[in-house]
Amino acid sequence: MEPVSSLTSLDVERVREDFPILQREIRPGVPLVYLDSAATSQKPASVIESIDSYYARTNANIHRGIHTLAEEATAGYEAARAKVAKFIGISNARQVIFTRNATESINLVAQTWGRANLHSGDLVILTEMEHHSNLVPWQMLASEKGLRLEFIPVTDEGLLDLEVYQTLLAQGPRLVAFTHMSNVLGTITPAKEIIRLAHQSGALALVDGAQSVPHFPVNAADLDADFLAFSAHKMCGPTGIGVLFGKEALLEAMPPFLGGGDMIRKVFLRSFTPNELPHKFEAGTPAIAEAFGLGAAVDYLTSRGMEPIASYEHGLTEYALDRLEEVPGVHVYGPPAQNRGGVLSFTMDGIHPHDVSQVLDRYGVAIRAGHHCAMPLHEKLGLAATSRASLYLYNRTDEIDRLVEALYTVKKIFGS
Amino acid sequence: MDDFYRELIIEHYKNPSHKGELNPNDITFEDENPLCGDQIRIDLRVGADGKITEAVFSGHGCAISQASADLLLDEVVGKTLEEVKTIGKNEILNVLGIELGPVRLKCALLPLKVLKAGAYGLKQASDSLVEE
Ligand SMILES: Cc1ncc(COP(=O)(O)O)c(C=O)c1O
Numbered sequence: 123m124e125p126v127s128s129l130t131s132l133d134v135e136r137v138r139e140d141f142p143i144l145q146r147e148i149r150p151g152v153p154l155v156y157l158d159s160a161a162t163s164q165k166p167a168s169v170i171e172s173i174d175s176y177y178a179r180t181n182a183n184i185h186r187g188i189h190t191l192a193e194e195a196t197a198g199y200e201a202a203r204a205k206v207a208k209f210i211g212i213s214n215a216r217q218v219i220f221t222r223n224a225t226e227s228i229n230l231v232a233q234t235w236g237r238a239n240l241h242s243g244d245l246v247i248l249t250e251m252e253h254h255s256n257l258v259p260w261q262m263l264a265s266e267k268g269l270r271l272e273f274i275p276v277t278d279e280g281l282l283d284l285e286v287y288q289t290l291l292a293q294g295p296r297l298v299a300f301t302h303m304s305n306v307l308g309t310i311t312p313a314k315e316i317i318r319l320a321h322q323s324g325a326l327a328l329v330d331g332a333q334s335v336p337h338f339p340v341n342a343a344d345l346d347a348d349f350l351a352f353s354a355h356k357m358c359g360p361t362g363i364g365v366l367f368g369k370e371a372l373l374e375a376m377p378p379f380l381g382g383g384d385m386i387r388k389v390f391l392r393s394f395t396p397n398e399l400p401h402k403f404e405a406g407t408p409a410i411a412e413a414f415g416l417g418a419a420v421d422y423l424t425s426r427g428m429e430p431i432a433s434y435e436h437g438l439t440e441y442a443l444d445r446l447e448e449v450p451g452v453h454v455y456g457p458p459a460q461n462r463g464g465v466l467s468f469t470m471d472g473i474h475p476h477d478v479s480q481v482l483d484r485y486g487v488a489i490r491a492g493h494h495c496a497m498p499l500h501e502k503l504g505l506a507a508t509s510r511a512s513l514y515l516y517n518r519t520d521e522i523d524r525l526v527e528a529l530y531t532v533k534k535i536f537g538s
Numbered sequence: 539m540d541d542f543y544r545e546l547i548i549e550h551y552k553n554p555s556h557k558g559e560l561n562p563n564d565i566t567f568e569d570e571n572p573l574c575g576d577q578i579r580i581d582l583r584v585g586a587d588g589k590i591t592e593a594v595f596s597g598h599g600c601a602i603s604q605a606s607a608d609l610l611l612d613e614v615v616g617k618t619l620e621e622v623k624t625i626g627k628n629e630i631l632n633v634l635g636i637e638l639g640p641v642r643l644k645c646a647l648l649p650l651k652v653l654k655a656g657a658y659g660l661k662q663a664s665d666s667l668v669e670e
Contacts, residue, residue, distance in 0.1 A: 476574060476600035476645060480542060492574045506575035506598060535543050536601075537552070 132426060132434040137516050140166040140422070144516060148486040155487040155521045160305050160333060160465050160494075160512030162355045165419075169358055172418035176411045183407055185384060199410055202417030203400070206365055209420045210331075210350065211341030216399040217373060219366040220408055224332040225255035227351035227366035228299070230403060231328055232259040234376040235349075236297070242268035245295040247325070249274040249282055249311075250502055251304045254495040256330045256351075260299065274300065276502060280307040280456040287316070291323040298327045302334035306496045306510065307456030308439070308465035310334070314345050321346065326372070332356055336423075337463050337514075338432035342367050354412065359419035363412035366403070373399050380405040431515045438513050439464045442522045446511075449529050451538060455503060464513030467494070470529065472538045475509040481535060485528040487521075542636055543601065550605035556612070558594040565619075567656030568597070569663040571648050573641070576603045578652045580611070588618045595652075600645055602634070607649035609633045614653065622657040625650060627668045 138144050141164050146154045156164060176198070182191035184199050200215075207215040221227045240246070246260055250273045264271050272290050275283040282300075298320040303310050313334075317327040328349040334340050335350075336357035342350045350367040354360055368376075378385055378396045382405035387395045396402045423431065440459040443466065446452055451471035456462055470478055475491035482489055490510045493500045500506065511525055560566075560581035568579035576599030583592040593614045595607040610630050614622060630650050631638070638646055647668040655663035 474576075474598075474600035476576075476602065476642070477543070480600075480602075480642065484542070497575075500575070506577070536548065 132430040132515060134434065134516065134518055137426065138518070140168070141516050142167055142170070148483070152484075152486040155485075155524050157511040157513065157517065157521065157525060158488045158490050159336075159514035159517075160356070160510065161490055162361065163336060163358050163514055164516065165360065165415075166358055166422050168422050169360065169415050169418045173360060173411045173415045176414040180414075181411075184410055185401070195410055198417065199408070199413045202413040202420075205417045205420040207367075209424065210335065210367060211343045212367060213343075214370060217367055217370050219368065219373070219400045219403040220413060221351075221364045221366050221403075222362060222409070223355070223364035224330065224351045224353040225259075225364070227349075227364050228256050228328070228330065229259045230366055230379045231349050231351075231368070232263045234379050234403075235326075235372065236260075236263045237267070238377050240267055240269055240296055243270065245270045245272060245290075245293055247272050247274060247287070247290050247295045247298045247300075247320075249300045250276045251280075251282070251307060251309065251496065251499050252299075252301055253305055253330065253332065254497070255332075256299055256301060256328075257498070276307070276309075276499065279458075280304075280309050281461060282309070282311055282316075284312070284315070287319065291319055291325070294323065295320070295325040298325050299330070300328075301330040301332075302340065303337070303463050303465070304456070304496075304499075305333050305465060305512075306467050306494050306499055306508070308462035308467075309457050310338075310461055310463055313347070317346050317348075333463065333465070337435060339428040348372060354416040354419060357419055358422055360409075360412045360415040363409040363416050365416075370399065373403070378405070379403050382406045384408075426515060434515060435464045435513055438517055438519065438522070439466070441519050442466055442511065442513065442525075445522050445526045446529075449526060449533075451533065452529065455508065464517075465510065466512070467508040467510045469505060469508055470532065470538075473532060473536050475507045477536070478509045478529070478532050481532045482525070482528045485524065485531070487525050487528050489525070544635065546609075547601055547605040547634065547636070550608040551601040554595075554604065554608040556594050556608050557596065559596050560592060560594055565656045565659075567652050567660075567663070569648065569652045569655065570597075571599075571603075571644050573644065574600070576600060576645055576648055578603060578607055578649050580607070580649065580652050580656055582614075582656065584619065590615055590617055590619070590622070595649065599648070602638070602642055603645040603648050606630055606634060606646045610649050610653060619657045623654060625654070626670050 182195040184196040204215045274287045320327040326348040329347045331352040335352040353364040385405040454468045479491040563581040564584045565582040570577040577597040585591045593611040654667040
């Protein structure tokens with residue numbers, strides 16, 4: 123088989139040198155094969171270094187002190203915001219809110235916009251392939267407010283059923299909240315079309331970009347998304363910081379989320395006036411070092427290029443699909459390669475996903491086992507759990523080969 | 539071939555001697571591990587002398603949880619419910635005889651948790667049943 127890297131401009135050998143953890147052996151002589159980037163990605167040296175140097179040289183609280191460190195910390199934190207805005211095609215960085223993660227970003231929208239604007243009987247459209255983080259916040263709000271939740275079904279090929287979507291839209295939804303890429307099936311959803319149709323029917327659209335923003339170019343302005351949520355830790359950045367993009371007019375009209383320092387303009391004993399955007403939604407001391415790290419992650423991905431990353435991962439995904447499907451008794455779920463990113467959930471006849479993972483770990487191969495925070499989707503597939511291998515820019519075809527080899531060992535151990 | 543999947547574990551996983559359901563039964567309890575979806579139900583029949591005469595499990599899960607259930611029920615027949623309540627986690631871990639990380643430990647201990655919750659007649663199982 124032709125090496126994937128010859129087809130694209132991403133030099134995977136150089137990329138691998140950027141990630142110190144890829145030098146690690148899981149036990150002597152067994153190098154790490156990290157195939158769990160959908161859970162969290164590994165971090166390049168530049169990101170680790172940016173956090174280290176922030177603490178070693180800059181550490182100070184932001185937006186307050188008038189000393190050199192505080193000014194440098196504030197400038198770095200706000201520079202990270204500007205980098206993120208540019209990365210998702212947004213010119214006005216006031217629309218970029220730092221949160222803890224994608225989950226908090228979605229909860230922010232549910233608890234502020236949702237609580238202020240949605241009323242008993244209002245319809246929110248979700249999909250059957252949502253991560254729990256784009257499901258439970260709406261269930262919580264629905265039970266508080268008496269909202270109706272409807273779901274765009276997943277077809278047998280693992281795609282969203284847009285015909286049913288059209289019929290749901292006819293019921294006049296207020297919001298359509300959906301994933302841009304499934305963390306189980308790898309399905310890349312037609313976000314632009316879904317949003318266009320939502321707007322046509324008078325609804326707002328929230329995009330869960332946790333799996334899309336790290337892996338291919340996402341332009342929030344071009345998509346015309348009203349909200350876009352994602353996490354730094356899945357895109358080469360640190361844990362502890364996430365992003366909510368929201369259109370300015372919406373953010374302006376929304377009540378604040380958490381109350382406290384930094385989110386206020388003026389405070390009296392019995393009242394306050396909220397700060398301007400984006401600070402209105404960032405109460406308390408934020409994740410400053412992590413923002414530096416996120417800024418470095420955006421720089422890193424930009425330097426490698428999101429287009430080359432996407433096309434490299436696409437080639438790798440095709441290779442992985444072919445190799446996995448050749449193993450007898452292995453079933454891969456989700457759409458064909460042209461509609462999917464590098465997430466490959468599979469089962470092996472007669473062998474539980476836990477046992478698959480456990481054996482693979484002996485060979486240094488890290489994959490995930492379970493329901494991947496998508497229990498309703500697993501229910502729909504009729505499965506209690508799946509194994510999931512997920513790819514990123516630093517993976518190589520020989521790592522897929524190692525995975526497949528280890529799967530044959532699993533079969534041998536379980537005699538199937 | 540693999541020091542983790544010892545023959546004992548594979549054998550009890552593939553050919554369990556206590557798999558099934560008892561209807562009617564004297565005690566039945568079911569629980570699942572929300573992290574991975576493993577699910578175990580244990581049914582017991584207790585004789586007039588207070589000793590367990592039959593013990594079976596059903597449900598689905600990985601080799602560790604299934605083998606652990608089968609090995610556990612090997613030990614249980616002939617014991618009283620009072621004796622079952624005193625079974626500690628190390629008894630089953632010693633029988634399994636492998637090093638388990640924190641995630642797999644939950645798989646290994648799910649059957650004991652279900653068994654003891656049944657023996658105590660609890661409404662809901664708790665991790666505290668298998669802490670010692
Ligand atoms: C599609 C999707 N949405 C949301 C999330 C939640 O991300 P986080 O746990 O960082 O908030 C994930 C992460 O697993 C995801 O894959």
